Amino acid sequence: MSLLYHDQTVAALQRDAAWVAAAVPDEPRVPLRLPTGLPGDLAIGGYAVSGARLFGDGPAHSGLAASSKDGRVHDTVEGGFLAVSAPVPSDEGTAMVIRVATPNSQVRDRVHQAWLLMGGLALIVIALAAGVAVRQSARLAAPLERLTAVAQALGGGDFSVRTSPSGLREADQAGQALESTARRLGAVLSRERAFSADVSHQLRTGLTGLLLGLESALSRPGADLAPAIRAALARGERLQEVIDDLVRLSRDSRVPIEPLDVRGLMEEIRQEWLGPLAEQGRRLTITVEPELPPTTAQPAAVRQILRVLLDNALRHGQGEVAVTVSDVGPGLAIEVSDHGQGVAEGADPFIRSSGDSHGIGLALARSLAEAEGGRLVLSRARPPLFSLLLPGRGT
Structure with a gap:
């Protein structure tokens, strides 16, 4: 200077x-x-x-x-x-x-005056900058404090949290992302709770049948216990398979690489359900089209869905039970039908209800179908026809 x-x-x-x-x-x-x-x-x-x-x-x-x-x-x-x-x-x-x-x-x-002037200007600039910094920090801190409170509420289990606009693009984007995360977590937790309730029902149903069979055999004096024990063992093995499938589905979130072996799965269904239906004097027919699009749905999920549908047909249906596998363009459809009374008009068979056993089972089946990217729908109410739609590989 x-x-x-x-x-x-x-x-x-x-x-x-x-x-x-x-x-x-x-x-x-x-x-x-x-x-x-x-x-x-x-x-x-x-x-x-x-x-x-x-x-x-x-x-x-x-x-x-x-x-x-x-x-x-x-x-x-x-x-x-x-x-x-x-x-x-x-x-x-x-x-x-x-x-x-x-x-x-x-x-x-002149030099001293210039330095004094510059010093004064510097003090004014510093004061203005400090004022702007304090105001800006308060403006930035307020939305961040609100986001912190929302995040703490979300961590406490409140998935209904919402954030108010702050005028700061970054803070508003973070708030929207937090809201979206809360909604997704809430939906996932609701599905997990519903899935757990449905699974527990399925397991209790199988366990109840096993216990009732054993109690019935013990209550008859002089009854031959060997058939009851064999039936209990068969039911226990079936229950074990259900548990293994559900545990595998809950742990394995990977997309399967190998196409679903539809014909092998249908053969398992035939061997498992032919006997129980025959005991009621009913037939089981399985029809598989020769040319089917490949699908990568997990066999455990499809097996459990078909078990729910066939169990409903066995318990609540009448006459012949038909399982048909057909090509529906980009995917395949597995249809299960019988000649029973079906579903009452206006009723939703997929609604969970503690007093309606097949409603709980069908809710579980629909949840499994949606987890595989497919759909489970009631195509016809009377006589009942349920359709499991599975996407083709790569769709």
């Missing part, structure tokens, strides 16, 4: 010295009339090339003036003044030297 003001003052003194030198004749006379319009604080003097003062203000002898005999302009601090010398040229060379000076203290005062 001091160098800047020094250079500016020297440049101004050089202009004034050149102006005076141009106005001075080669052989000045005393008193000399100087040009008007010069600053009043300037000390202007004329010097011989030897450095002796001829007229005007300044020291009696000036080394600065003596240095200008080379015909060039010089500047220095001399006697507490910032001085500039300018030669007055003549035909014989440098006739004389004009020395123009100003108190060096004025330059220092």
Whole structure:
């Protein structure tokens, strides 16, 4: 800063010295009339090339003036003044030297004033910046505090949390993402709870049947227990398969790579359900089209869905039970039908109800179908026809 003001003052003194030198004749006379319009604080003097003062203000002898005999302009601090010398040229060379000076203290005062001004401006800028920072931090902290409260509520199990707009794009985006996460977690938890309730019902149903068979055999005096034990073992093995399938489905979220072996699965269904239906004097027919699109649904899920449908047909249906596997374009359909009374008009068989056993089972079956990317629908109410729609591979 001091160098800047020094250079500016020297440049101004050089202009004034050149102006005076141009106005001075080669052989000045005393008193000399100087040009008007010069600053009043300037000390202007004329010097011989030897450095002796001829007229005007300044020291009696000036080394600065003596240095200008080379015909060039010089500047220095001399006697507490910032001085500039300018030669007055003549035909014989440098006739004389004009020395123009100003108190060096004025330059220092200007520097100090500039520093004070800059310091004041800096303080004002810092104060303004601090005020803006405090206001901005409060503006940013408020939505972040609200997001923190929402996140804590979500962590506490409240999946109905909502955030209010704050006007900050980033905070609003984070709030929307938090709301979306809360909705997804709530939906997932609801499905998991419903799935657990449905699974527990399915397991209790099988266990109840096993226990009732054993109690019935024990309550008959002299009854042959061997058939009851064999039936209990068969039911226990079936219950074990159900447990294994459900545990596998709950743990394995990977998309299967191998296509579903539909014909092998239908053979399992035939062996499992042919006997129970035959005990009621009913037939089981299974029809599989020769050409079927490949599907990667998990066998455990499809097996459990068909078990629910066939168990309903066994318990609540009548007549022949038909299972048909057909091509439906981008996927395949597995249909299960019987000749029973079916579903009452206006009733939804998939609604969970503690007093309606097949409603709970069908709800579980629909949940498993949706988890595989498919659908389980009631295609016909009377006589009942349920359709399991599975997507083809890659769809």
